[in-house]
Amino acid sequence: MKILLLGSNGQLGRKLERQLSSIGSVTAFPRSALDITNHRAVRDAVLVIHPNIIVNAAAYTAVDQAETDSERANSVNADAVANLAQIARDQSLWLFHYSTDYVFDGSKQSPYLETDTPNPINVYGESKLAGETAITAVDCQHLIFRTSWVIGIDGNNFAKTILRLAAERNSLKVISDQLGAPTSPALISKTTIDAIRAIKEHEAWPQGIYHLAPHGVSSWHEVAKTLIAHAEQQGVQLNTQVESIQAITTAEYPTAAKRQLNSQLDTHKLQSQLSFDLPHWKDDFLAVASDIVKELETV
Numbered sequence: 001m002k003i004l005l006l007g008s009n010g011q012l013g014r015k016l017e018r019q020l021s022s023i024g025s026v027t028a029f030p031r032s033a034l035d036i037t038n039h040r041a042v043r044d045a046v047l048v049i050h051p052n053i054i055v056n057a058a059a060y061t062a063v064d065q066a067e068t069d070s071e072r073a074n075s076v077n078a079d080a081v082a083n084l085a086q087i088a089r090d091q092s093l094w095l096f097h098y099s100t101d102y103v104f105d106g107s108k109q110s111p112y113l114e115t116d117t118p119n120p121i122n123v124y125g126e127s128k129l130a131g132e133t134a135i136t137a138v139d140c141q142h143l144i145f146r147t148s149w150v151i152g153i154d155g156n157n158f159a160k161t162i163l164r165l166a167a168e169r170n171s172l173k174v175i176s177d178q179l180g181a182p183t184s185p186a187l188i189s190k191t192t193i194d195a196i197r198a199i200k201e202h203e204a205w206p207q208g209i210y211h212l213a214p215h216g217v218s219s220w221h222e223v224a225k226t227l228i229a230h231a232e233q234q235g236v237q238l239n240t241q242v243e244s245i246q247a248i249t250t251a252e253y254p255t256a257a258k259r260q261l262n263s264q265l266d267t268h269k270l271q272s273q274l275s276f277d278l279p280h281w282k283d284d285f286l287a288v289a290s291d292i293v294k295e296l297e298t299v
C-alpha cells in the first residue's frame with residue numbers, strides 16, 4: 001500500500017508520518033516540500049509516486065486569523081482540497097481528509113451526527129465545509145474524518161499554552177461553556193490506520209464522513225484542570241494550582257472568530273467500523289498530557 005501524506009509537519013501530520021509506515025510505504029511532504037495550493041505540483045507528485053491513498057493532513061488552522069485572511073484559508077482548505085479530490089478521482093485513488101466540528105453552529109443540544117446540517121459561524125468553518133463539499137461533489141473514493149480539539153505532543157496547542165501560562169501566573173481563567181472532547185493525533189492516526197487496513201483487506205469502509213472523537217464530554221476548563229492536576233502529580237513546579245483555574249464564559253473572552261458552544265460529535269457511525277473501542281477523552285488526553293509534561297521535565 002503506497003501512501004502519500006501531505007502536511008506532514010503539523011500536529012497530526014507528524015504523528016501520521018511516524019505511524020503510517022506500519023501499514024504501508026509512506027512518502028511524506030511538509031508544506032516546504034509540497035504546497036497543496038500548487039495544484040500542478042501536487043498532480044505531478046501523484047503521477048510520480050503512484051500512491052493508493054492520499055492522506056491530507058495539510059490545512060489552514062489559524063481560526064482567528066482566517067477572519068481577515070479568508071482567501072488563504074479557502075485556497076488551502078477548499079480549493080486545494082477540490083484539486084486533491086479531482087486527482088484522486090482521475091487516478092482512482094482513495095483520499096483521506098480531516099475536517100472539524102467548526103462546520104456546525106453549536107446550537108444543537110446533543111452530540112452532532114454526520115447527517116446534521118452544517119452551518120459554520122466563522123471563516124475557518126466555512127472554508128473547511130467548502131473542502132468537504134468539494135470532495136463529496138467530485139465523488140472520488142474518500143473518507144472524511146471530522147474531529148475536534150486536536151491536542152498532541154507536536155506543535156502548539158491548548159495544553160502547551162495552559163502549561164506555559166500556569167508556570168508564569170498565579171491563576172488562570174478558562175472557558176467552561178464550550179463543550180466537546182479533546183482528541184489526540186494518536187487516536188486519529190490509529191483510526192486512519194484501521195481504515196487503511198480495511199482497504200488493504202478489500203473491506204473498505206463505506207465512503208463518506210465519519211465523526212472522530214473520544215467518548216465523553218468535557219470543557220476547556222475541565223481539560224485545563226485535568227492537565228494541571230496531572231502536572232502537579234508528576235511534581236512539576238507551577239504557579240497556578242488546580243483550585244486557581246477559574247471558569248469563565250465564552251462571552252467573557254472575545255475572539256476574532258466566533259466559537260460554537262457545542263462541539264460534541266456523535267461517533268456511533270465510526271465505532272461501527274472500527275476494530276477497537278474509542279477511548280474516554282480523559283484516557284486519551286492523559287496519554288498526551290504525560291508526554292507533554294515529560295517533555296517539560298527534560299527541557
Ligand SMILES: NC(=O)c1ccc[n+]([C@@H]2O[C@H](COP(=O)([O-])OP(=O)(O)OC[C@H]3O[C@@H](n4cnc5c(N)ncnc54)[C@H](OP(=O)(O)O)[C@@H]3O)[C@@H](O)[C@H]2O)c1
Nearest residue numbers: 007009010011012031035036058059061098100147149150
Ligand atoms: N487543531 C485542531 O484543534 C483541529 C480540530 C478539528 C479538526 N482539525 C483538523 O485536523 C487536521 C490536522 O490539524 P492539525 O491540528 O494537525 O493542524 P496543524 O498543526 O496546523 O497542521 C497543519 C499543517 O498543514 C500545513 N499546511 C498549511 N498550509 C499548507 C499548504 N498550502 N500546503 C501544504 N501544507 C500546508 C501546515 O504547514 P506549516 O507547518 O508550514 O504551517 C501544518 O504543518 C486539519 O484538517 C484540521 O482542520 C484540527
